[in-house]
Amino acid sequence: MISALNQLVDLVEEHLTDELDVATFAKASGTTEYHLRRMFSSLAGMPLSEYARRRRMTVAAADVVRGEDDLLSIAVRHGYGSTEAFGRAFRAVHGAGPGDVRRDGGPLRTQPHIRFRLTVEGSIPMDTRIVERPAFRLVGHAARVPLIHRGVNPHIQRLVAALPPQEHARLKSLGDTAPAGLLQVSDDVDPDAAEGSPLTYLHGVALALATPVPGDLHAIDVAAGMWAVFRTAGPFPRALQEAWAATATEWFPSNPWRLRAGPSIVAFLERADDLSTATCELWLPIEPA
Incomplete structure (x- = not known):
């Protein structure tokens, strides 16, 4: 995987001025676009698309500062159909328009060429098991929310807090298959x-496909397949988020599995009344690499 990611970085450099065909590259590398993008984002700390945009604007900035060509020629050379579109992309990266940078020489925010390297970590074993599950259904209360990588997601917090205690008890009583208990689903x-x-985001439980779904609840059908289940314990949500990050930096590079499309599920095994600490299981859909 480390080698494939570095080859992908090289491919970005080769296609800074045209479209990057990640799907074809992933297939040739024996993996999937979904897994490759998720691993890149987790390890680089930014989406692949954002890295490509920053690199494109880093190279474009050199052309702007040199002043040998007009801005339209530079925009077209870097894949933009107008100076307006180029200017918006340039400003989003550098914080100033190309005209201002040409006049003042800056400000410029350079995106270095990323290289991935394998470091020896993993001194603490990850508590993991591999589970094969038939198709099942996730049922509960759902909403569209923004992704937040660190700390409590206030949008999810509001959704869960708005549910009365008796609704949590009702949901828990409905669950009849694994993962057991109340679930947080992304x-x-x-x-x-x-x-x-x-x-x-769905707050709910898992049901067998044959179990009727109450009409007031949302449902997500989950295909049969393999799951990697990671057990975490400690401050919530920090311990869970750190374990999630470690799956990308330690577990997937060391094991013959890759992510497949599907929901990620957090099952609560134990929790403090104020949710300051919790023991959880993180379920990630996987397939052989």
């Missing part, structure tokens, strides 16, 4: 996993 996540990108 579905329809952008493969780049960009901060602030929309996802579907």
